[in-house]
Amino acid sequence: MKIPFLGHRREIPPARDAEGIAELLAECELLRSQAFREGVRLDDSVDSLEALDQLVPRWRDDEEVLPWLGNDAGLYLGTVIVRTVPGAAWGLRGDGQPVILLDTGREFDVVASGHEWAASGVPELSQQYAEVAEE
Secondary structure, eight states, X not given: OOOGGGSOOOOOOOOOOHHHHHHHHTOOHHHXXXXXXXXXXXXXXXXXXXXHXXXXXXXXXXXXXXXXXXXXXHHHHHHHHHHHSTTOEEEEOTTSOEEEEOTTSOEEOHHHHHHHHHHHOOSOHHHHHHHHHHO
């Protein structure tokens, strides 16, 4: 028995808006507000990553803020990479996790790096940037 409306439907992939995705991922509202309170201006530059590395990590005492700040730190690191490293672009893994894709084919999980930085300060965001920019 063939019922046409129950048949296999071809899934249409969602449209990808690279600029829209980049702008959304660049928001990093919690990180930007924390940095602003400490007098650090996040202007999507490598210098701003170095300034973040110098912040006193008061957020580590707040278990609710820590994962959110780590996520924002990773997305901010990715934003700086995409805006300053030629050929770097945002991509999404199969599980929906945003990653940086490099010309070399390497995939860089900036969110995991952000979580590590927020939790322990190591590796520094500027150090992660330097490693990616070398490639």
